[in-house]
Amino acid sequence: MNKLKYHIKVLIVLLIIMGGFSHVICAQQGMQYTQYMYDGSLINPAYAGADEALSISLLHRDQWSGLEGAPQSQTFSAHSLFKKPQLGTGLFIHRESIGVHQNIQAATNLAYHLPVGYHKTLSFGIKAGMLNVRSDYQSLQNGNPDPSVNDEIFSGTDFNAGFGFYYRSKRFEAGYSIPSIINKTINVNDSIVLDPINHNHLLFSQYHIPLGNNFILSPAFLFKYFQGTPLSYDLNFLTTYKGVLTAGVSYRKQESVDFLIRFNLSPQFQVAYAYDYPIGNVSRLAQASNEIMLRYIFKFNYDNVNSPQ
Template sequence: MKGFLIALLFLLALYNAQGQQDPQYTQYMYNTQIVNPAYAGSREVMSIGVLGRTQWLSLEGAPQTGTFTLNSPIGVSKNMGLGLSIIYDQIGPATESNAIVDYSYSIQLARHNISKLSFGLKAGIDLLDVDYTKLNIYDPNDPFFQNTVDNKLQPQVGAGIYYHTQKFYAGFSVPNFMNSTHFDEGSLNDADLESIAVERLHYFFITGYVFDLSSNLKFKPATMVKFVSGSPLQWDMSANFLINEKVALGASYRWNSSISAMAGFQISPSMFLGVAYDYDSTSIKDYNSGSYEALLRFDLFHKTDKVLTPRFF
């Protein structure tokens, strides 16, 4: 049964490879750099983020995701941003790793509300490794399983645009323009795998706003829409209440997929901790205990930096 579950998850992942290929995140409003390079440097300080996600807990071989981001404004006028994004994603016997450099250029549109429009580029590499020994293969002579995938290298190039004020943001991006193939079709004895092994373009739209309900209570709705050719539209909607600029409590809904509870804690002016729990609303809920996600963000201030108005995204 163990090998069967791992094999089933892996084959389902391959079957859906035309659709949702990139990892999904519940706390997307705090992890924007992963999908949009124009975000790099927008916090106006060096910012470091670490995220870990365990999906479908108790289901062996289920997705495990980790990300690391680093970005900072650069240049004399700090109108450029430079960042690094690292993504580690594992499902069953397949492990995918990405290392990406992010660059942004910003134009200040208005000084009175700190309104900026940023353009971004990202470029990097993708490494795929598949260990077939983790599978309980029904037919050892199946040509699909005769070719081990060992650190196959693929390039990644993406772009994005990002607009923000102190209370509003919106962005559109394509993290990877490359229609990469993960398998050599010709080496699989004419097995037709091209349709299930091609990276499709992912289009992301994100937006959010901060409403002041009182002097110590803010309301932060946000949404992310992801479109991939050959897959249903993915739409995430979230709402957080920020109390005393210290504690954020909220919920999120992923259309026809899951509902989530979220909490965030501003531990210090430079440290933020976020946690989330997802409950599946699909039939797979009967086979797992939900999904968990944790995020830690550090903003590194210089001694001369003064945060006149805090950033909430």
């Protein structure tokens, strides 16, 4: 009974904090990833600690390679688990540049993992940190400054937060998150207001199907809703061979067909690459995108691993 009371108290605290976030009116437009299924903390703070060991990920994305001013991003994610009281903590740093604009986000993740059955866990997570937005219009003026622009470089910083829910068992996982929230627009001077924020809802699910002794098929989907834009989704089909090689394809609605491959060079070290081939109207304006990911899990006993992540 004391253990049950303890779990209830922790959940109440987290729900109160999440309730406070619900009054926040704006959320970030969203970071673009193709390999989010390998490290769920990229899109959901409730995943922090789910690997039951210290996990470090480095990701570089070159959106529309070769196109001047196209988005580029780098992400660092590290998280671990404290088994008593089943708390996951993590650090998240993301940098993104688009033309003259640059966003830098630094945040910490906190997740509580509640056992709900044999090898079944329901997690609740929150994120808190800072978001800096910087625009360098000087680079556009080519020596002919616009008299209507008082400053050539604008910068603003504000508090940023997010939350999520995540369920996992040995074969199934699902999560819902609003991974980034900000409480107001950023005023960079008297005449310029940057509003890079919109509501951003993500719903992810994946199922692992053993095919004999050597293969695991992992179909998955990610639904994405950004305020003011139509509902979007990713459909993923991955196959893992002997826990060493993973390959698959993903379809991003009316945007791209993505090809993914991952090598487990050791039980701890993973190298992954994704190639996004644009389709539809996007293909007329954009070029292919490239994404590389390095991941290390400081875990040397895999007897209790719940999924082939």
